[in-house]
Amino acid sequence: MRKYNFYAGPSTLPVEVLEELKETMVDYKGIGMSLIETSHRSKDYEEVHNEAVSLVSELLGLPDNYKVVFLGGGATLQFTMVPANLMIGSKTADYVLSGTWAVSAYKDACKLGNAVAVYDGKANNYTELPSSVKTSGDSSYLHITSNETIGGLQWQNWPDTGSIPLVADMSSDILSRTIPVEKFGLIYAGAQKNLGPAGATLVIIREDLLERSSDNLTAYLNYAIHADKNSLYNTPPVFSIYATMLVLRRMKALGGLGAVEKTNRQKAALVYEAIDQSGGFYKCPVQLENRSMMNIVFTMKDENLENEFIKKATAEGMVGLKGHRSVGGCRASVYNSMPIEGAKALADFMKDFAAGK
Numbered sequence: 238m239r240k241y242n243f244y245a246g247p248s249t250l251p252v253e254v255l256e257e258l259k260e261t262m263v264d265y266k267g268i269g270m271s272l273i274e275t276s277h278r279s280k281d282y283e284e285v286h287n288e289a290v291s292l293v294s295e296l297l298g299l300p301d302n303y304k305v306v307f308l309g310g311g312a313t314l315q316f317t318m319v320p321a322n323l324m325i326g327s328k329t330a331d332y333v334l335s336g337t338w339a340v341s342a343y344k345d346a347c348k349l350g351n352a353v354a355v356y357d358g359k360a361n362n363y364t365e366l367p368s369s370v371k372t373s374g375d376s377s378y379l380h381i382t383s384n385e386t387i388g389g390l391q392w393q394n395w396p397d398t399g400s401i402p403l404v405a406d407m408s409s410d411i412l413s414r415t416i417p418v419e420k421f422g423l424i425y426a427g428a429q430k431n432l433g434p435a436g437a438t439l440v441i442i443r444e445d446l447l448e449r450s451s452d453n454l455t456a457y458l459n460y461a462i463h464a465d466k467n468s469l470y471n472t473p474p475v476f477s478i479y480a481t482m483l484v485l486r487r488m489k490a491l492g493g494l495g496a497v498e499k500t501n502r503q504k505a506a507l508v509y510e511a512i513d514q515s516g517g518f519y520k521c522p523v524q525l526e527n528r529s530m531m532n533i534v535f536t537m538k539d540e541n542l543e544n545e546f547i548k549k550a551t552a553e554g555m556v557g558l559k560g561h562r563s564v565g566g567c568r569a570s571v572y573n574s575m576p577i578e579g580a581k582a583l584a585d586f587m588k589d590f591a592a593g594k
């Protein structure tokens with residue numbers, strides 16, 4: 238029996254996609270080998286690659302002046318590539334410190350230039366997002382983390398940055414809801430939560446920003462090179478891109494981002510309702526309007542019950558509910574590919590568990 242997988246990433250994938258990967262693994266469409274054995278410059282791979290790029294564009298409704306790039310190195314490499322490409326001379330780069338991942342991005346940027354924390358949620362233990370952000374004026378860009386995977390916070394309203402490009406780490410909520418893409422200068426996301434298996438990182442960049450990539454950058458770090466070569470400057474993470482393409486195809490067949498978002502909202506509502514109607518048995522530490530639709534964090538009135546909760550849930554086929562080791566508690570990650578039945582099963586289990594205490 239397949240488990241309901243609530244891990245924060247790598248995370249659950251649609252079973253239909255896994256089946257298709259299995260079917261094509263040894264012999265891809267009769268070519269006598271798998272896609273991951275063929276050249277990344279072959280026609281067969283090229284088709285998959287281009288379909289992945291165009292599906293991202295189509296699902297997000299990208300305007301023509303945006304490029305879609307697939308890279309390796311995880312979102313972590315973007316903590317370096319964003320400042321390396323987009324920081325202008327001695328100008329600042331502004332960062333909103335909303336939790337663990339934003340702080341990691343900021344720390345790397347500090348090593349490359351004049352990064353400034355324009356908001357730091359440390360005082361509220363990273364349980365709240367700012368209602369507005371004041372940039373430092375003449376900044377190269379403003380960086381936000383649209384969804385904090387560990388803290389369970391998610392931006393609902395995007396900060397107004399005027400002419401300053403807005404850069405977002407969307408690793409844990411990419412393609413989970415409709416977004417006003419034209420508000421963003423650059424978006425990046427590791428594949429392994431909402432898109433596919435680990436390996437590929439999606440970068441979406443407004444074309445005018447490519448002019449900032451200096452010729453002095455080493456080749457792999459240079460966005461302009463990757464964009465110019467359609468992400469085939471070097472060997473891309475072909476398996477991850479192939480699986481991602483299949484996930485995107487399925488999202489399109491389900492009705493696109495609007496439909497995906499609707500289901501995501503329903504799933505999150507089921508679990509939050511179990512928390513909010515538990516009479517304080519479960520508690521979500523995040524400010525109501527900043528709660529994440531993807532990573533639902535909660536603690537229990539009696540901390541000692543957490544291990545029992547996780548053990549029993551695991552026995553019932555619901556895995557990955559332990560909170561991140563840095564914050565403890567519990568966390569249910571309900572990414573795009575988590576079926577609504579999984580969220581229902583968890584909510585029912587939570588209610589039963591609380592009632593039995």
Ligand SMILES: Cc1ncc(COP(=O)(O)O)c(C=O)c1O
Pocket residue numbers: 246310311312313314338382384385386387406407408409427428
């Ligand atoms: C929001 C966010 N940013 C960055 C990362 C780091 O991603 P990667 O492991 O792909 O480097 C993660 C990983 O979980 C994340 O959740």
